[in-house]
Amino acid sequence: MCGIVGYAGEQTSKDVLDVLLDGLSGLEYRGYDSAGVAVANSSLDVYKREGDLSTLEESLPEQPPNGFAGIGHTRWSTHGPPSDANAHPHTDCDDRIAVAHNGIIDNDQELRDALEADGHVFESETDTEVIPHLVESAIDQGADVETAFRRAIDRLEGSYAVIAVRSGSEALYAARHHSPLIIGIDGDDYYLASDVSAFLGYTEDVIYLEDGQFATVRPAGVEVTDERGALVETSVETVDWDPEDAGKSGYDHYMLKEIHEQPHALRECLRGRPQGLENAVLLEAVADVTEPKRVHFVACGTSYHASLYGARLVRERGIPATAFLASEYDSDVIPIDGDTLVVGVTQSGETADTMSALRDANGAGGTTLTVTNVVGSSAARESDHVMYIRAGPEIGVAATKTFASQQIALAMLSSALTDDCSQEFVDALRALPDQVQSVLDDSRARAIAGEYVDSDAYFFIGRGYCAPVAREGALKMKEITYKHAEGFPAGELKHGPLALVTDRTPVFAVVNRESNPEKMIGNVKEVESRGAPVIAVTDTPEAVRNHADHVLGVPDTHWRFTPVLANVQLQLASYWVANRLGRSIDKPRNLAKSVTVE
Template sequence: MCGIIGCVGRGDETLDTLVHGLAKLEYRGYDSAGVALATDTVDVCKKSGKIDDLRAALESRTLSGPVGIGHTRWSTHGPPTDENAHPHRDCRGEVAVVHNGIIENYQSLRDELASAGHEFRSDTDTEVVPHLIEDALADGANPETAVREAIARLEGSYAVAVVIAGVDAIFAARNDSPLVLGIDDGEEGTGDAPGGAYYLASDVPAFRDHTDRVVYLDDGEFARLSSRGWRVTTLDGEPVEKAVDTVDWDPEETGKSGYDHFMLKEIHEQPRALRQCLRGRVDELSGTVDLGDLGDLTPRAVQFVACGTSYHAAIYAAQLFEEAGIPAKAYLASEYASKTPPIGDALVIGVTQSGETADTLSALREARRRGARTLAVTNTVGSTAARECDHTLYIRAGPEIGVAATKTFASQLAALNLLSLSVTSVSDSRDVIAGLRELPGAVQEILDDSNAEAVAETYGDAGAYFFIGRGLHYPVALEGALKMKEITYKHAEGFAAGELKHGPLALVTENTPVFAVVTGDDEMARKTIGNVKEVEARDAPVVAVTDGQSDVERYADHVLRVPDTHRRIAAVVANVQLQLVAYHTAAQLDRSIDKPRNLAKSVTVE
């Protein structure tokens, strides 16, 4: 949620760099935007609405300066108004602050500051920060010390960036909210390097057009960026040596490449993403999986923690481990952190696309506090989850901009298959590996031949949508429903197929299409067909997602075909058909597909 961008060393291009960076962060979700540039004064322009509204406001303003910060806000404290938009300033207008996260003690700080004569112009928790800095400056502190003293008084989660009139620097700090520095000094070292350009942001895409060299800040760290270079210390001022990493993806990967929406582009990128996930990790001849330096995990039990789409991937993975004889269960991270089950010697696996999901990080930290080994399954190199966990398995999906996860879900399922094969023993492992090797081609076949758009057109005016499946298809049903509700704003629910008759069947009408995922022709498929007959008898239209091995097509009004493959892989390919149905339904309804209302790509507050 929310986006931060800052830059120094860009000269007259500072404002354009900030606005461009904010546009690159739109996927994070926001409802207002603003910028601040510092010279001998601090000039601020901010507007509720979209970045185009900010651009329009800037046309009548003259903002310039060598140092600047920008922000896209997702409302938490106070509605989306011009006044509540970031950046926020102090009483004198000499300090500007942008902030992600939630300051838990803001009310007591605000009361204290108000009683001392400070005037507040917004409803936000953030506004206490510039006033705290103002007080420290008035007491004689130098600018950097003033910012440190203010940050030290904050409780809660924050990524904060500050500019001050007359100071050629940006000050920044983080706690439970991501910040990354961009280094463009032309050198391989760290520290002072006059003449370079330096950036900070919530996420790399904000400045990836300018540099591929990054420094990830950790909790409790403080950064200063100026035209002379960059420096990272603890909040108390102790120097911290930071590695400069190189981002291995091209900035063009964050463009639409001719597609109408990022989501559609990323659906079509799934074959490539899956190849990246599998490359160098599977040996079909030997029937083995090599995950590099994960070491000897061999868990006696596994607990998965995740949220949203990643939770559905975790449910899928838990079934794989259970089938191999290892007790496993998927937990909603937001519940796990507050009601942690007995861990024992279980391996705790956090599944998180961004590696910054606040609920998942809290669950992993609680597990580590209790002595558990932890593993992050993530897409983001250098993310907090990757740095804090004992082990990391990257899904290698590449950057995903659309809020509704698509290629990352498919890559999560593939990576979790690899993980289960590497630490468990199943009799058909060679068949699973063969299926994984064929997976990218199977997904491409669906992308080439799918009739999902016609199905979406047929049922675009439905009152609600049900998705059903059994076993490994159950999490696919959940994910299909989530995609539908996320981007169409229509009511959609996913169920274990056998549960329909225990209540949800009361909601089934002739205006409730039921998407049934049925592959193979085993007992599970036959039971699901029985559930299909139940809804057919109540005049509900049925859309079968099937490989044609069973006779489910006899009872279906429409069929979404998937290639015949291993049952573990069938879940991945079936999901692609449901992604396309959701996408085309949303497109026909003219929804904001890449940026659904009220949602954000990276949820960094609990």
């Protein structure tokens, strides 16, 4: 959600505008509805447009001026609708200061009222525009730019990652609070971004800014200070993602590529963890964690569905476990103490609701563990423990390979927390990558999806471990097709949803031979008798063939892992429906990859 990029470097090394546009291109996957850049030279050149990056590029002059430094932004609307005026960067009254901002300023109206009373004129409806005017006000009172920027930030309440640039200057000024901001270093060239994908083609060496830190970035170097202005020692880390991994590799969409990358992603997630000789799962992340008395999973969206699956695994092994929507997690009403392990599941490690829940848990005395894909992310740094799922870059907004990797990571976590493992469990884990590949190779989902493109709605049902995957299947369908879809435990059919079932509402039934298959077949008969087409996704095709219009089979595996394989079939079905409908599969409308506001 929203993306920031900044660049300051030797004037002869790179064209500032080209670097900014490259960076914004790398951030497109996060979701946005307008884009803009500001280049500092003797003046300040600002270009911004509603729409996608190509619209911005078409609006640029044939020979745009180069500069000393610059900032760019892709905006996802919160304050004010998409428009040229509301696009970032925003400037002060005299167009001396330009600012790009991710997050939400909670006290923006109060600040705007005070600034307008002092004669400042605003051009947009955004909360962000107060920032350059605050900087301008402090400069007019005699402060230098760096001091003025710090004073402006001190007056903000809310969440923010902010970069500012001034005309005539080669410096960038940055600060963060509850929103990610990363510095990239390549000799005398320096980058700032909300995501390493903005500069991964230039450098893999990064500094992660922490909450409350400020950075001044010039070609001469980087200076990081704390809230009091004291210098902070920083360490340079190397990002281990290959820029080539972020390409489409010949696939029509990132989503399809990432579905097909799942065997590799699972191999990476499993690497070095299941131990066949010892019948154990070794996880450094929890090596020193005492078995908790209770486990709380906090997550959103797809990660919440993975958490539902993980919580069931932990409960089955004897520890009370609950999955909470992170936005509903509140330590004032949910008991948390030193015996509580709170597991934040977040693909990006920056999800605002999940971050808030983890901070709440830390404050209440719980032990926190983050399960994430992004090394160095905010959640990884702020939790007591971290487990990486190692899925590699995921560009498509609709999560695919990260969901599969989350499922496997949580399966291993449930085993490691309780020392409950078996040879069968380890063997099944190790077989999963090849089994996923066999699903990809043999799936008939494309042909089946073609029959139901014009359906009114789609229903997804499952029981036990398959219920979370039914929910995830529905989420994928609605995200990328814009069609109504619902997923729920199959037993809930007769408690309301059955009223919506018709011959124009196909039902995807995930049937696991170990999760009440007889009851699932009863549910299949319920929708069949109402005329609904049934697509069974199952490891037991012989049991459902007479009651299903189509069967999408999955290989035999440990019954806990059937949902992992079934999910691949559901991903493919959703993808091919969306493809036939001509949807924007990688960047669905109104959605963002990294949701950094609550």
